[in-house]
Amino acid sequence: MVILLGIGPTDLPADAAKLANKLMALRIFPGPQGAGELSLLEVAGEALVVSQFTLYADTSRGRRPSFVGAGPPSLATFLCDEFVSRMANAGIATRTGKFGAQMELALTNDGPFTLVLSTDPWETTI
Numbered sequence: 309m310v311i312l313l314g315i316g317p318t319d320l321p322a323d324a325a326k327l328a329n330k331l332m333a334l335r336i337f338p339g340p341q342g343a344g345e346l347s348l349l350e351v352a353g354e355a356l357v358v359s360q361f362t363l364y365a366d367t368s369r370g371r372r373p374s375f376v377g378a379g380p381p382s383l384a385t386f387l388c389d390e391f392v393s394r395m396a397n398a399g400i401a402t403r404t405g406k407f408g409a410q411m412e413l414a415l416t417n418d419g420p421f422t423l424v425l426s427t428d429p430w431e432t433t434i
Contacts, residue, residue, distance in 0.1 A: 309348055309355045310415055313391060314363030315384035316377065316428065323427040324387045328394035331355075336421040343420055354401040358413060359388045381408060 311331065332348050339345025348355065364378035378384070385407050395402045405411045 311355055311357045312360040313357055313388055314360050315379040315387045317379045319379055319387055321390050324390040325394055328391050332398055355395055357392050357404050359407050
């Protein structure tokens with residue numbers, strides 16, 4: 309599972325825990341009856357977590373995105389580490405990139421699921 313993790317300025321450790329728990333338990337992997345039967349925990353899957361402040365881009369004005377809605381780096385680093393620890397402690401083999409680094413990521417989307425989950429009250433909430 310590839311997880312692009314955006315941290316907002318009002319996010320809390322409880323949000324990181326809630327999101328990690330939800331992602332580990334989502335039934336999005338195929339089972340004997342087909343797609344959407346098994347969770348990441350049930351398939352003994354792995355996760356790649358990439359901190360992605362650009363998910364908070366505001367493109368409503370002009371041509372240059374604004375990222376003022378993203379959490380500050382100190383908060384984002386802390387909460388990303390909390391999220392990763394929660395998944396790893398549950399037995400999910402979890403890898404990350406280097407926080408704040410320019411990274412190149414290749415992704416093959418294999419399956420019917422690409423989801424947006426949010427703990428923000430104005431978004432699709434978990």
